[in-house]
Amino acid sequence: MNTIIADKLTKRFGDFTAVDNITFEVGKGEIFGFLGANGAGKTTAMRMLCGLLGPTSGKATVAGFDVYKQSEKIKRNIGYMSQKFSLYNDLTVKENIEFYGTVYGLTRLQIKEKTTKLLERLQMISEKNKFVKDLPLGWKQKISFSVAILHEPKIVFLDEPTGGVDPITRRQFWELIYETADEGTTVFVTTHYMDEAEYCNRVSIMVDGRIDALGSPQYLKQKYNATSMDEVFYMLARETATK
Amino acid sequence: MRTIGAIIRKEFLQVFRDKAMIRIIFLVPVIQLIVLVNAANMDMNNISLGIVDRDMSPTSQKIINKLQASGYFILKDFETTSAIAIKKMERDKTDIIVQIPKDFEKDIYKGNNPRISVTVNAINSLKAGIASSYAVNILTDYAKELSANFQATANQNNISYFDITYSNWFNPRLDYKTLMLPGILALLITLIGILLSALNIVREKEIGTIEQLNVTPIGRFQFIAGKLLPFWILGLVLLTIGLLVSKLLYDLPIVGSLLLLYGVVSIYLFAVLGFGFLISTISETQSQAMFVTMFFLFTFILMSGLFTAISNMPVWAQKIDIINPTAYLVSIIRLVLLKGSTLSDIKPQVTAIIIFAFLTNALAIWRYHKTS
Numbered sequence: 001m002n003t004i005i006a007d008k009l010t011k012r013f014g015d016f017t018a019v020d021n022i023t024f025e026v027g028k029g030e031i032f033g034f035l036g037a038n039g040a041g042k043t044t045a046m047r048m049l050c051g052l053l054g055p056t057s058g059k060a061t062v063a064g065f066d067v068y069k070q071s072e073k074i075k076r077n078i079g080y081m082s083q084k085f086s087l088y089n090d091l092t093v094k095e096n097i098e099f100y101g102t103v104y105g106l107t108r109l110q111i112k113e114k115t116t117k118l119l120e121r122l123q124m125i126s127e128k129n130k131f132v133k134d135l136p137l138g139w140k141q142k143i144s145f146s147v148a149i150l151h152e153p154k155i156v157f158l159d160e161p162t163g164g165v166d167p168i169t170r171r172q173f174w175e176l177i178y179e180t181a182d183e184g185t186t187v188f189v190t191t192h193y194m195d196e197a198e199y200c201n202r203v204s205i206m207v208d209g210r211i212d213a214l215g216s217p218q219y220l221k222q223k224y225n226a227t228s229m230d231e232v233f234y235m236l237a238r239e240t241a242t243k
Numbered sequence: 244m245r246t247i248g249a250i251i252r253k254e255f256l257q258v259f260r261d262k263a264m265i266r267i268i269f270l271v272p273v274i275q276l277i278v279l280v281n282a283a284n285m286d287m288n289n290i291s292l293g294i295v296d297r298d299m300s301p302t303s304q305k306i307i308n309k310l311q312a313s314g315y316f317i318l319k320d321f322e323t324t325s326a327i328a329i330k331k332m333e334r335d336k337t338d339i340i341v342q343i344p345k346d347f348e349k350d351i352y353k354g355n356n357p358r359i360s361v362t363v364n365a366i367n368s369l370k371a372g373i374a375s376s377y378a379v380n381i382l383t384d385y386a387k388e389l390s391a392n393f394q395a396t397a398n399q400n401n402i403s404y405f406d407i408t409y410s411n412w413f414n415p416r417l418d419y420k421t422l423m424l425p426g427i428l429a430l431l432i433t434l435i436g437i438l439l440s441a442l443n444i445v446r447e448k449e450i451g452t453i454e455q456l457n458v459t460p461i462g463r464f465q466f467i468a469g470k471l472l473p474f475w476i477l478g479l480v481l482l483t484i485g486l487l488v489s490k491l492l493y494d495l496p497i498v499g500s501l502l503l504l505y506g507v508v509s510i511y512l513f514a515v516l517g518f519g520f521l522i523s524t525i526s527e528t529q530s531q532a533m534f535v536t537m538f539f540l541f542t543f544i545l546m547s548g549l550f551t552a553i554s555n556m557p558v559w560a561q562k563i564d565i566i567n568p569t570a571y572l573v574s575i576i577r578l579v580l581l582k583g584s585t586l587s588d589i590k591p592q593v594t595a596i597i598i599f600a601f602l603t604n605a606l607a608i609w610r611y612h613k614t615s
Contacts, residue, residue, distance in 0.1 A: 050458050053615055071614055072460065080458040084451025090260050091253065102249035103459045 003028050003155050003186045004049060009058035011044050018044040020209035021058065026188060026202075028154075031181050033200030034190040035233065041209040042190040043083060046157055049188070050080050063154045076104075079148035079156035083163065086144050089133035093124065096132060097147060104151035118146045121176075138169030142176065149180055156180065158189040162196065174199050197229040205233060207240045246461055250469025254443075258473065268439075272431045272481055276488045279427050280420050290374045293320035293337035295328045300348035302389075306359070309385050310341065315377045332364055339363050339374045341382075351389065424495050425576040426549035428485045432508060433515055433543060433569050435481055437536055439474045440519030444611075445532040448523075457613040467608050471516050478512040479505065498583035504576065507589070511572050511596050517603030518568075524610040543569040568599045 004026040011019040019041045026032040036042045047053040049062050051071030060067045063077040080086075087096045094115060101111035119125045122142050132140060141161055149156050158177075162170045174196070181187050189200070197203045198217050205213040205220075213220055213236055217229055226232045258264050292310060296303050310316050320337050322328040328340050340362040344350075350357035361378050365371035447453040456466070482505070489495035519536070526532035546553075546560065547569040553561060564570045571592040578584035586593065 051614055052454065052457055075458055075613075076460045078458065080455065082451060082454045082458075084454060086452060086455035088253065088257065088452060089450070090257050095253070095256060099249055099253050100455075100459070103246055103456075103461055105245075105460070 002026060003063055004032075004188065005059075005061045006045075006049070007059040009045065009048060009060050010056050011041075011048060011053065012056045017209050019048070019055075022204075022206075022209075022211045024204055024211060024214060026155075026186055028186055029181055029184045030202065031177060031187045031189065031200045033197050033203035034188060034206070035192065035194070035197055035203055035229075036190075036206030037192060037237065040206040042206055043159055045206070046159055046188070046190060049074075050078060050157055051075055077154045079151070079153040081141075081144050081148040081156070081158045081161055083159040085140065087132045087140060087147065090131065092129050092131055093119070093135075093143060094128045096143070097150065100147050101150055106151060114150055118150070122146060138165045138173075141165055142169070142173060145173065145176055149185060153185065155186040155188060158187065160190055160192070162191065162193065170196070194228065194230040194233050197233075203229070205236055207236055212236050212240070246465045247469045247472070250461070250466070251473050254470065254473040258477070268435065268477055268481065269484065272435070272485055273488055275431060276424075276427060276485060277492065280423050280493065288315055290316050290339060290370075290377070291319040291337045292316035293322070293328045293331055293340040294318065295322050295325045295340060295342040297323055297345040298343050298347035299323075302348040302351065303343040306341075306343060306382065306385060309381055310378065313377065313381050315374075329362075332362070335364075337364070338370065339378060341378060420493050421496065421581065422577070423549070424489050424493055425580045426547070426573045428482065428489065429547070429569060429572040429576050430544055430549065431485055432478055432482060432512065433572070434540060436474065436478050436512055436515035437519040437522070437540060439477070440471070440516040441522040441526070441532045441536045442519075442529055443470060443474070444520060444523035445526050445529050449528060463608050463611055463613065467517075467520060467604065467611065470520065471513070471604075474516050475509070475512050478516070479509065482508050495580065497580055499579035499581075500583075500585070503586055504579050507572070507575050507579070507593055507596065510593070510600050511568065514568050514596055514600035514603055517600060517607050520607040521603055521610060524607060543567055546570060547573045549573050565595075566599075568596055571595050571599075 002025040004024075006022055006024050008021045008023055009019060010017065010021055022045060034042050034046065044053065048055045048067060049060060051062075051067060051074045055067060062074045065071075065073045065077070067074065088099070091099065097115045097118065098111055101114065106114070115128075116125075119128055122139075124139065124143070127135065127139070132143070135143070145156075145158065145161060148158075162173055165173065170193075177187050177189065177199075189196075191197065200217065202214070202216050203220065204211045213223075213232065215223070220232050221227065221229065224232045224235050226235065258268075294307055294310075296307065307318070311318055316339070320328060320331045320340075322331075325340075325342055328337070328342070331337050332340060342360045342362070344357055344359070347357045347359075359382055361375055361382070363371040363375045444453065447456070461469075486495075486497075486501075490497070518539070522532055522535050522539075526535060545551075546556070546564050546567050548564075553564055553570060556564070575584075575589050575592050575596075578589055
């Protein structure tokens with residue numbers, strides 16, 4: 001069963017069409033890469049799927065719920081890590097985890113267990129009582145991600161999670177993503193790092209609000225006769241420019 | 244319930260970690276109570292007096308002595324011609340000129356009703372009004388005294404005099420501080436209430452954490468309640484500090500029920516906090532929120548009846564004041580603290596505040612969208 005279904009989903013802001021008739025489906029446990037240049041409409045599309053932004057037209061269901069009428073039900077079933085930083089800088093790591101855990105309805109005991117598990121996995125037990133503002137960006141991003149999946153959502157949306165992070169931390173971040181997907185969580189991730197696209201099961205490439213290409217990285221490289229996703233991306237961008 | 248608890252906990256942690264915030268909440272009210280109450284004093288005792296005495300008689304000398312002895316005036320200028328005295332006033336040397344005409348004493352004994360003229364520098368109309376009324380009172384008293392003597396000597400007992408006695412209720416010593424203190428308490432609660440709440444949500448918008456909250460299952464009511472309660476508690480703490488400072492420093496009379504006062508302020512805090520949140524839902528940045536807040540704050544405060552009586556305002560302004568919550572609070576705090584009014588006395592004001600609290604919060608919850 002598919003956890004995300006978008007059918008001709010469109011968002012207009014006045015005359016500007018940010019997301020133009022996009023149609024795609026994402027399966028359970030899949031890592032779905034949502035690629036595109038800055039301003040291609042990735043974040044807008046993602047915000048519609050998370051119930052943060054009402055679509056102009058088209059249909060979409062997330063975890064089986066309609067984005068128009070059941071956005072609050074969607075919110076119980078998804079995790080979201082926004083482009084902007086989502087933890088509270090003036091709270092400690094532990095306090096942040098406790099806050100979001102409680103908000104998602106976890107019991108005190110669950111929160112305690114999960115906090116220990118999470119910090120062990122990130123090897124950050126000793127940072128537990130540090131203020132988030134004192135941690136390096138890469139660490140913050142890893143905690144953000146862990147907090148977003150704390151309530152074991154069906155789907156987790158990641159909006160450019162590795163922006164501004166060093167290559168090693170990016171690598172570690174993707175390991176976390178793989179672990180999460182292995183546990184059956186669907187991962188919907190936007191990025192503009194084309195090397196990261198190779199890590200996804202399937203990718204879609206957005207240009208000017210449309211999805212111009214959709215498929216596994218292998219398939220797309222074959223189709224466009226390219227050696228890397230980078231090349232695929234350039235070819236698509238050139239196509240649009242010469243149109 | 245646990246969600247609201249989690250938000251409250253988070254807000255308190257954040258407030259107490261923000262050192263600037265702590266200062267705003269606890270130090271500002273104390274300083275304002277000390278500075279504002281003394282500065283906003285409208286009793287006058289240093290009025291610069293100019294005298295033009297063209298009579299130079301014992302009677303004119305006596306008048307001058309009376310004016311000086313009153314304690315309100317300081318003799319700054321003494322002339323025998325008015326032209327020079329007026330020049331002095333133009334140069335701001337004097338606030339008021341009292342002119343005693345030539346042959347003043349003679350005219351009194353002849354029964355010619357001589358006139359003393361009082362000229363006031365009315366650039367500051369408030370000061371001018373007070374200065375001239377002081378002077379006129381002193382002169383009238385002396386005139387009465389003179390004619391009483393005069394009649395006694397003339398043996399005319401057929402004219403009777405009546406004297407007006409008066410007493411000032413609820414502020415017997417006409418202490419300006421007693422009038423200002425309750426009002427300033429009201430201002431502080433309003434200021435802190437609106438500002439704290441208006442800036443809070445906008446701050447989360449700026450940092451971006453609001454987006455994260457909006458994808459959680461937190462309900463709108465839970466969100467507003469969780470945000471509101473911490474500031475509501477802080478507001479009541481502020482009131483307590485304010486009352487303590489007023490009592491210790493100024494010996495503010497507390498005639499009415501403190502319980503009633505806290506009850507009313509509790510509702511009022513909901514009203515202003517809700518108003519602050521409403522502002523935050525229409526602002527994108529803290530500076531925007533600040534400007535909108537300042538606009539309303541100044542309007543509320545200047546029209547609150549603290550500095551100028553509402554009954555003196557033009558009718559249209561009085562109509563606008565119907566929707567000014569601060570005007571109601573200033574009136575309530577004065578009535579309860581100084582006059583000992585009970586709930587039934589202040590029912591109209593309390594009803595207005597309840598309506599205001601209900602409206603602002605309903606609007607804030609309505610305006611706050613998790614989905615845009």
